[in-house]
Amino acid sequence: MPAATGGDPASPRTGVLVVPHGVPPECPRPLRLGVLASGQGSNFEALVQCSRHGALRAEVVGLVVNTPHCKALARAERLGVAATVMDHHHYSSRKALDHALVEHFRDLQVDVLVMAGWMRIVSPVLCQAYDQRLVNIHPSLLPAFRGLNAMERALAAGVCITGCTAHLVVPEVDAGPILVQAAVPAYPDDTLATLAPRIHAQEHRILPVAVAMAGQRLFERP
Numbered sequence: 001m002p003a004a005t006g007g008d009p010a011s012p013r014t015g016v017l018v019v020p021h022g023v024p025p026e027c028p029r030p031l032r033l034g035v036l037a038s039g040q041g042s043n044f045e046a047l048v049q050c051s052r053h054g055a056l057r058a059e060v061v062g063l064v065v066n067t068p069h070c071k072a073l074a075r076a077e078r079l080g081v082a083a084t085v086m087d088h089h090h091y092s093s094r095k096a097l098d099h100a101l102v103e104h105f106r107d108l109q110v111d112v113l114v115m116a117g118w119m120r121i122v123s124p125v126l127c128q129a130y131d132q133r134l135v136n137i138h139p140s141l142l143p144a145f146r147g148l149n150a151m152e153r154a155l156a157a158g159v160c161i162t163g164c165t166a167h168l169v170v171p172e173v174d175a176g177p178i179l180v181q182a183a184v185p186a187y188p189d190d191t192l193a194t195l196a197p198r199i200h201a202q203e204h205r206i207l208p209v210a211v212a213m214a215g216q217r218l219f220e221r222p
Contacts (some may be wrong), residue, residue, distance in 0.1 A: 016163075016202055018182045027215040031058035034110035036101070036118035037065050041072025043116035043137055046204035047211065048079050056208040058215070062108045064101060066120055088120060098125035105130075112214050115169065116207065124171045132217050134169040137207050139199050141165060141181055146174035151195055154186060162186045162195070164203045166210030179210040 033051070035044045044063060050056040063076045063083040076083035084104065091097040102125060105113055115122070115136040127134060140150035142165040145157075154162040163183040170176040182202035186195060 016182050016184050016198075018180065018202070018206060020180065026057045027212065028219055029057075031056075031111045031211065031215045031218075032109055033058050033060045033211065034105040034108060034113045035060055035063045036113065036115045036120075037063060037072040038067060038070060038119035039072065039117045041065075041070070041075040041117070042200060043114075043203055043207055044072050045075050045079065047114065047116065047208060048081060050208040056212060058112075058211065061110065062105065064104065066097075066118070072117075094121065094123045095125050098123045098129075101126060102129040111218055112211055114207070114211060121173055122169060122171075127169055127171050130169075132168060133214055135179070135207070135210050135214050136167055136169045136174070136176070137203050137210075138165050138167065138174050139196075139203065141183060142167060142174055142178060151192055151199060155190060155192065155195065158188075159186050162199070164199050164206065166203075166206050168214065179213050180206040182206050 033047060035047060037044050047056070048060045051058045051060055060081055063072060063081055064086050065072050065083065066086055066088045068085050068087060073083050073085070086097065086100060086104070088097050091100065112133045112135060113130045115134070117137070138150065140154060141161070141163045145153045151162070161183050163181060165178055166180045167174070167178045168176040182205060184198045184202060
């Protein structure tokens with residue numbers, strides 16, 4: 001598990017603060033993870049690599065993408081992870097898509113479902129099926145800059161500190177309980193091209209921790 005502690009000393013522009021500090025205990029058995037992605041899939045790959053290298057006691061058993069040309073598909077093929085395209089254009093509603101997702105991931109016996117750059121608003125269907133087990137990663141320090149284009153809006157607002165948040169998903173967009181956050185500095189000369197890599201690096205760091213925390217909740221239930 002990546003250490004969830006203070007800054008990286010190599011450069012003043014790489015220093016971060018991650019909270020909570022420390023690493024959650026391992027789950028009693030390896031978690032079965034399902035991942036949803038719409039884009040590059042770097043957080044998907046981070047979860048796979050953490051699982052395979054022993055930093056996260058889990059296995060990514062399936063990826064679903066909602067666009068047939070999603071770059072995450074190429075990562076899944078390279079990593080040997082089963083991937084499925086469920087094009088949202090082929091479903092009559094968000095609920096119809098989410099019902100199909102629930103059926104798919106239940107067939108895979110998924111413990112925790114991770115929205116790793118899933119660019120779709122989910123319905124209560126998915127939230128209820130994976131209550132307390134549906135994790136999202138968002139590129140801002142929630143509750144600031146909820147929704148789309150969070151990094152662009154942070155830059156436009158002139159913030160000095162921004163970051164990323166891993167949280168549990170509820171029907172209201174980006175409003176679920178926060179699990180882990182990483183704060184990174186934003187500089188006056190930053191652009192999306194310079195800020196995004198710093199935030200993405202911390203997403204890869206905190207998402208496995210958040211997944212482990214969600215897994216703990218699963219095993220703590222009566």
